[in-house]
Amino acid sequence: MKLATQPGVTTSAIARELGVERSVLSAWIRKVEEGRYESSPGKPLKSDSQAENERLRRELARVKMERDILLISQ
Structure with a gap:
């Protein structure tokens, strides 16, 4: 790389x-x-907790956007 x-x-x-x-x-x-x-077969580059943190951050961003849209439309 x-x-x-x-x-x-x-x-x-x-x-x-x-x-x-x-x-x-x-x-x-x-x-x-x-x-x-995968740097070594069977072992992902990111740990499960890192992947979960990323997933939760994406979900939080989506929920905030939905909230903002609902607030604007009122």
């Missing part, structure tokens, strides 16, 4: 250097950015 985020470095060049298709490398980078990459 560090190599892919360096300025002036292209995904194509990195993929060529690693001997993988650019689309495969792009998918790996996207998974890491989304927190879905």
Whole structure:
């Protein structure tokens, strides 16, 4: 991931250097950015509590938005 985020470095060049298709490398980078990459098989990158915190934050944001919409429409 560090190599892919360096300025002036292209995904194509990195993929060529690693001997993988650019689309495969792009998918790996996207998974890491989304927190879905498993660093070791069977062990998720995020702990259950981190995933639950993120889910609750998204739900809270949605509920606040719904509340604000209801307050505006009154």
